[in-house]
Amino acid sequence: MSKVTLKGHIIIPTKDLSVVLAELVNHQRLTLEEPGCLVFNVTQCTLNPQKFNVYEEFIDTAAFELHQKRVKASHWGKVTTNVKRYYEITQ
Numbered sequence: 001m002s003k004v005t006l007k008g009h010i011i012i013p014t015k016d017l018s019v020v021l022a023e024l025v026n027h028q029r030l031t032l033e034e035p036g037c038l039v040f041n042v043t044q045c046t047l048n049p050q051k052f053n054v055y056e057e058f059i060d061t062a063a064f065e066l067h068q069k070r071v072k073a074s075h076w077g078k079v080t081t082n083v084k085r086y087y088e089i090t091q
Helices: 014-032 061-073 075-079
Strands: 004-011 037-044 051-058 084-090
Touching: 004 061, 014 037, 014 061, 014 075, 051 061, 061 075
Parallel strands: none
Antiparallel strands: 004 051, 004 084, 037 051
């Protein structure tokens, strides 16, 4: 079992920015409560308010996959359907 790290950024369309910002705190809280989540940071870029830097660490692939499954079924998953994701995932 090796740690899974995701890093990169997301670009949020202007029309979705307010609803994504409103849900972000809840999304962060729920993710940090997940078994196997070590680190979860999503921070808005100061130069481009539509860009959010993302960094995640999970104890193993199983924990990461459970996180991905939960996110897809969550309110965050619904409000971020138009978000463009640019990630690098390493193990």
